[in-house]
Amino acid sequence: MEGFLIFSISVLTLAFVYVILCLALNIECGVAGMWDLGIVSYFGVGAYSYAILVAPAAASYQHYLFGFELNPVFGILLAVTMGGISAYLIGLPSLRLRREYFLITTIAFSEVLRITFSNENWLTNGVAGIYNIEQPLKTFFSPDIYLILLFIVFFVFAIITYFIVSRLSNSTYGLSLKALRENESLAKTARIEPSKQYHSVYVFTGCLAGLSGALYVWLNTLIVPTQFTPNVTFFVWTALIIGGIGNNKGAFLGAIFFVILLETLSFLNLSAELALVISSLRIALVGLALILILRFLPNGLISEKPRFL
Amino acid sequence: MLEVTNINKFYGGVRAVENVSLEVKKGKIIGLIGTNGAGKTTLFNVISGFDKSDNGIVNLSGKDITKLTPSNIAELGLIRTFQTATGFPRLTVLENLLVFSSKNNFNFFNNFLIKQDNSHDLIETAENVLKNFGLLEKKNQWVGDLSAPELKILEFARAIMGDPLIMLLDEPAAGVNPALLENLMSIITELNKNGVTFLIVDHNLRFICEITDYIYVMNDGKLIAEGTPDTIINNELVIQTYIGK
Amino acid sequence: MDIFIYGLVTGSILLICALGFSMTLKTEGFINVAHGQMLMLGAYYALGLTYIGFPFIIAAFLSVLFCGFTGLLFQRVLFKPIKGNGILVQLFTSVGLAYMINGLVGAIAGKRMLSFDIPIARVIKVGDVYLVTPYEFMILVIVLITVLILHLFLQYSILGKNIRAVADNQELAKIRGINPDRCSDLVWFIASSLAGLGGIFLGILGAVHLNMGWQQIVMILSVTVLGGLGSIYGVMLAGLLLGFAMEFGLLVFSSNYRTAIAFGVIILVLVIRPEGLQSLWQSKGREN
Numbered sequence: 001m002e003g004f005l006i007f008s009i010s011v012l013t014l015a016f017v018y019v020i021l022c023l024a025l026n027i028e029c030g031v032a033g034m035w036d037l038g039i040v041s042y043f044g045v046g047a048y049s050y051a052i053l054v055a056p057a058a059a060s061y062q063h064y065l066f067g068f069e070l071n072p073v074f075g076i077l078l079a080v081t082m083g084g085i086s087a088y089l090i091g092l093p094s095l096r097l098r099r100e101y102f103l104i105t106t107i108a109f110s111e112v113l114r115i116t117f118s119n120e121n122w123l124t125n126g127v128a129g130i131y132n133i134e135q136p137l138k139t140f141f142s143p144d145i146y147l148i149l150l151f152i153v154f155f156v157f158a159i160i161t162y163f164i165v166s167r168l169s170n171s172t173y174g175l176s177l178k179a180l181r182e183n184e185s186l187a188k189t190a191r192i193e194p195s196k197q198y199h200s201v202y203v204f205t206g207c208l209a210g211l212s213g214a215l216y217v218w219l220n221t222l223i224v225p226t227q228f229t230p231n232v233t234f235f236v237w238t239a240l241i242i243g244g245i246g247n248n249k250g251a252f253l254g255a256i257f258f259v260i261l262l263e264t265l266s267f268l269n270l271s272a273e274l275a276l277v278i279s280s281l282r283i284a285l286v287g288l289a290l291i292l293i294l295r296f297l298p299n300g301l302i303s304e305k306p307r308f309l
Numbered sequence: 310m311l312e313v314t315n316i317n318k319f320y321g322g323v324r325a326v327e328n329v330s331l332e333v334k335k336g337k338i339i340g341l342i343g344t345n346g347a348g349k350t351t352l353f354n355v356i357s358g359f360d361k362s363d364n365g366i367v368n369l370s371g372k373d374i375t376k377l378t379p380s381n382i383a384e385l386g387l388i389r390t391f392q393t394a395t396g397f398p399r400l401t402v403l404e405n406l407l408v409f410s411s412k413n414n415f416n417f418f419n420n421f422l423i424k425q426d427n428s429h430d431l432i433e434t435a436e437n438v439l440k441n442f443g444l445l446e447k448k449n450q451w452v453g454d455l456s457a458p459e460l461k462i463l464e465f466a467r468a469i470m471g472d473p474l475i476m477l478l479d480e481p482a483a484g485v486n487p488a489l490l491e492n493l494m495s496i497i498t499e500l501n502k503n504g505v506t507f508l509i510v511d512h513n514l515r516f517i518c519e520i521t522d523y524i525y526v527m528n529d530g531k532l533i534a535e536g537t538p539d540t541i542i543n544n545e546l547v548i549q550t551y552i553g554k
Numbered sequence: 555m556d557i558f559i560y561g562l563v564t565g566s567i568l569l570i571c572a573l574g575f576s577m578t579l580k581t582e583g584f585i586n587v588a589h590g591q592m593l594m595l596g597a598y599y600a601l602g603l604t605y606i607g608f609p610f611i612i613a614a615f616l617s618v619l620f621c622g623f624t625g626l627l628f629q630r631v632l633f634k635p636i637k638g639n640g641i642l643v644q645l646f647t648s649v650g651l652a653y654m655i656n657g658l659v660g661a662i663a664g665k666r667m668l669s670f671d672i673p674i675a676r677v678i679k680v681g682d683v684y685l686v687t688p689y690e691f692m693i694l695v696i697v698l699i700t701v702l703i704l705h706l707f708l709q710y711s712i713l714g715k716n717i718r719a720v721a722d723n724q725e726l727a728k729i730r731g732i733n734p735d736r737c738s739d740l741v742w743f744i745a746s747s748l749a750g751l752g753g754i755f756l757g758i759l760g761a762v763h764l765n766m767g768w769q770q771i772v773m774i775l776s777v778t779v780l781g782g783l784g785s786i787y788g789v790m791l792a793g794l795l796l797g798f799a800m801e802f803g804l805l806v807f808s809s810n811y812r813t814a815i816a817f818g819v820i821i822l823v824l825v826i827r828p829e830g831l832q833s834l835w836q837s838k839g840r841e842n
């Protein structure tokens with residue numbers, strides 16, 4: 001296949017991973033109005049769950065104890081479950097807090113998790129990470145076909161997530177989340193119990209983030225702790241804000257727009273030195289885009305609209 | 310219907326509510342007056358579960374609600390308003406009503422597994438309510454874009470959606486022009502005829518005396534007088550502490 | 555004993571890094587994520603200035619000034635126009651700015667770890683006890699002086715009083731004839747200089763690299779929240795406390811978990827006492 005086509009397809013495939021993460025963040029933060037700076041936690045937990053279940057047993061120079069070489073389907077299921085469970089547990093203390101206090105607790109938890117991933121060699125193989133995690137069904141297809149297959153599978157995951165999240169946002173449940181976002185005290189007088197709604201949406205977000213973590217490892221075939229810094233959280237937030245916070249279409253397109261913005265420059269065939277400069281500059285470019293959007297389109301590319309019933 | 314017994318609420322050294330007992334009988338409109346800082350809002354917060362009292366008991370329809378959360382209490386049919394009129398700014402007028410419907414099921418799984426869209430019946434009911442209050446043309450506007458008087462009206466419209474047994478109104482007449490006040494009074498009496506009980510805090514004595522059956526007077530956290538509107542406006546103590554100022 | 559001193563050094567640097575952040579939070583009302591990158595900028599400015607031949611001390615001094623003016627520029631160009639557009643808009647504008655600074659510095663200086671060209675220092679020894687290196691000692695002294703000056707400035711100078719007035723109540727301050735824009739400028743200048751100073755300290759004791767801003771900002775956030783959002787004195791206490799917590803925590807945990815200890819403390823404090831350390835003295839104040 002032609003280089004550019006391959007490149008575009010793999011960029012979009014990666015973008016779908018971000019789409020799921022971005023939709024998860026949108027229902028939690030855009031719809032329910034929570035200030036979560038820790039979504040990378042569940043992304044990471046999902047990714048490691050998948051990796052541990054699917055990876056082959058450790059080689060002599062590696063330290064992790066597990067590595068079950070199981071069917072990736074189980075990996076994905078475990079990733080979703082563990083994402084949800086960890087969100088449930090972290091939610092227990094942190095959901096009692098709001099706004100800035102919630103924000104700092106969630107980001108602190110995400111750092112504690114990342115540091116744990118880096119140090120618990122028996123579980124995660126530490127900073128060295130786990131490599132060569134086989135992609136499901138890879139052997140049955142030629143690389144080109146597999147690339148397209150991956151694109152389709154990830155697209156389907158993203159679309160299904162989109163429909164589930166949209167449906168939920170437009171349901172009575174979604175209405176209760178928006179009410180909490182707008183005015184928590186008043187929402188209580190409408191029979192809405194904040195702790196229940198916040199905890200359920202938090203766990204749901206954790207499940208989706210776990211799913212996207214699993215897909216991320218599937219795509220990359222490797223996992224290292226540095227993939228799970230708060231940078232991921234800020235990236236997803238940036239994508240969501242560019243797309244339009246509170247709007248699921250915005251979240252979808254924002255993630256795609258963002259990944260394209262981030263990856264496009266890396267396609268150019270450049271000398272190593274120049275490539276390094278470019279890779280820094282594209283970060284600056286993302287920053288510039290974010291600043292400009294916030295200045296001139298503060299509600300994002302597709303803003304939240306009044307819903308006509 | 311609502312019995313409040315020996316409520317105390319202290320903030321550090323401030324005795325916001327001190328040993329207050331009062332009763333609101335079913336079908337009545339009861340007033341609660343007192344100077345700024347008398348403890349009226351604090352009492353409302355305690356009754357509606359937004360604040361925990363230091364001690365004392367709140368009973369609603371014979372059930373002890375002292376330890377329940379605000380949403381549990383709302384579930385039982387007690388709806389309160391806040392001192393400053395509020396809504397959900399970035400929800401439409403119609404949605405603001407739908408949120409309050411007593412038929413809502415907010416449970417995650419119910420909405421996740423079963424299609425729980427706001428049903429047509431519900432929307433129709435809400436539209437009818439809006440029509441009665443003259444807000445129908447605005448149904449798809451964001452509540453943040455409503456004028457202050459419209460927001461006041463909305464507070465009643467959404468309360469109706471929740472089929473309240475009793476409403477606690479915190480200063481409904483504050484900042485309201487005479488025409489709107491007439492309108493609010495007719496809304497309240499209309500609702501009352503349909504069986505809604507009221508406990509109303511306000512500073513506007515004319516309004517309170519005209520609309521209520523019975524009035525409690527608070528000062529510095531304590532109840533200092535109670536009686537029918539006639540006796541209250543002639544009560545020496547009340548004139549001294551309240552009207553005198 | 556040495557744990558105590560390490561804690562003091564760690565804590566003082568944290569404190570300097572967090573002070574400016576806390577000032578912008580208090581007067582501008584938002585979480586300035588770019589503050590971490592201002593630290594990095596300070597270190598790289600100093601590095602750049604030594605490359606073109608300035609002696610380190612002068613380079614450091616100039617770098618602090620440059621940082622101040624850079625911050626002022628950001629305030630004028632980026633943040634002033636969006637004032638009043640909501641906390642999240644401001645917060646994420648600062649995230650965008652953080653990316654821009656990080657990207658531009660990375661493009662110019664590359665991604666290698668760098669360090670200041672200063673001689674390696676021996677630990678000062680008093681009797682049998684090893685204390686600190688001269689660098690650490692200098693840092694402690696400079697932090698102490700800086701904090702003292704800042705305190706005197708905020709407490710007694712007219713400009714400082716104006717800043718506090720704006721932080722307490724912007725509208726009231728306006729009525730009293732204080733120009734909030736002028737105050738914002740000043741706060742940005744001071745906050746960014748302090749960030750530059752903190753970045754240079756970090757560079758002296760460790761390395762200068764592109765990720766130092768991101769690493770520090772989470773820590774800074776923690777210190778600030780622990781200190782009770784935007785309370786400058788709370789932040790000072792929290793900085794020192796976390797410094798000690800990290801060093802003492804090493805008695806129990808492996809050093810890899812150094813920062814995790816700090817975050818653990820934060821989580822614990824927030825869950826037990828959501829208003830942070832500040833509530834310790836504020837709630838007392840009300841009761842009296």
Ligand SMILES: Nc1ncnc2c1ncn2[C@@H]1O[C@H](COP(=O)(O)OP(=O)(O)O)[C@@H](O)[C@H]1O
Nearest residue numbers: 320323325343344345346347348349350351352
């Ligand atoms: N959360 C609080 N913390 C401390 N003091 C409070 C709090 N809420 C109310 N108060 C005090 O309690 C007293 C009663 O206030 P409030 O109930 O609002 O009075 P009212 O509604 O009658 O004007 C006032 O002195 C007020 O300052």
Ligand SMILES: [Mg+2]
Nearest residue numbers: 349350351392
């Ligand atoms: Mg009041």
